[in-house]
Amino acid sequence: MNLGVNIDHIATIRELRKGKTPDLVQAAKIVLSARANSIVVHLREDRRHIQESDLINLRKALKCKLNLEMSLNKDIVDIACKIKPDQATLVPEKRKELTTEGGLNVVGELSRIKKTVRILESKGIQTSLFVDPNFKQIKAAKETKAEFVELHTGEYANSKTKSELRKHLNEIKDAVFFARNLGLKVNAGHGLDYSNVLPVARINGIEELNIGYSIICMSIMVGLKNAVKDMLKLIN
Numbered sequence: 001m002n003l004g005v006n007i008d009h010i011a012t013i014r015e016l017r018k019g020k021t022p023d024l025v026q027a028a029k030i031v032l033s034a035r036a037n038s039i040v041v042h043l044r045e046d047r048r049h050i051q052e053s054d055l056i057n058l059r060k061a062l063k064c065k066l067n068l069e070m071s072l073n074k075d076i077v078d079i080a081c082k083i084k085p086d087q088a089t090l091v092p093e094k095r096k097e098l099t100t101e102g103g104l105n106v107v108g109e110l111s112r113i114k115k116t117v118r119i120l121e122s123k124g125i126q127t128s129l130f131v132d133p134n135f136k137q138i139k140a141a142k143e144t145k146a147e148f149v150e151l152h153t154g155e156y157a158n159s160k161t162k163s164e165l166r167k168h169l170n171e172i173k174d175a176v177f178f179a180r181n182l183g184l185k186v187n188a189g190h191g192l193d194y195s196n197v198l199p200v201a202r203i204n205g206i207e208e209l210n211i212g213y214s215i216i217c218m219s220i221m222v223g224l225k226n227a228v229k230d231m232l233k234l235i236n
Helices: 008-017 024-033 052-061 074-083 110-122 135-143 162-181 197-201 213-222 224-235
Strands: 002-006 038-042 065-070 087-090 126-131 148-152 185-189 206-211
Touching: 002 065, 002 185, 002 213, 002 224, 008 024, 008 038, 008 213, 024 038, 024 052, 024 224, 038 052, 052 065, 052 074, 065 074, 074 110, 087 110, 087 148, 110 126, 110 135, 126 135, 135 162, 148 162, 148 206, 162 185, 162 197, 197 206, 197 224, 206 213, 213 224
Parallel strands: 002 038, 002 206, 038 065, 065 087, 087 126, 126 148, 148 185, 185 206
Antiparallel strands: none
């Protein structure tokens, strides 16, 4: 199982003082030196952390897979088409949310998402849809002709009881099986950390886990390279 590391919150620290450090390219290289498989960034419409210049610099400097999380906003789609990340993961976005709160409503926005997938794929950008582990949304994702779905693991990660945890873990397992049977490739992520990642990492059929916040938090204590290595040990 591969690990994609989201480095948004390294940019969050930089933006606190609008400075030049910490440097995102340097951070990405450290992440990759620890054997992570890809770099993930989210270019938000309000530019609260990642900037367009970051995407340009990362695209130029890195030879690994660059996964751009992005909304359906036309300006963001245009930027993606210009910079050409290896993968674009379409996510819902609310201006005031602290973090992504759930999966795309693919059923409700099917036409718009189909169009966006078509535009991105025409530029050679592999597409993934961030969806809840819900059969209707996954079935609709298949209709868009996206290659991947990324299953939202937030409800699992936020479970308060063991029974809740089991329920949401089983939903993820069932969703992986359903998506794979439809011919979709499957990634997963959101809210995963060092205490809850193991059961998800044991699910057959998930190709990559995308994890950011918990790794960046741990890096303050042990260093970025060690934080990535420790997560990879758990996944593997």
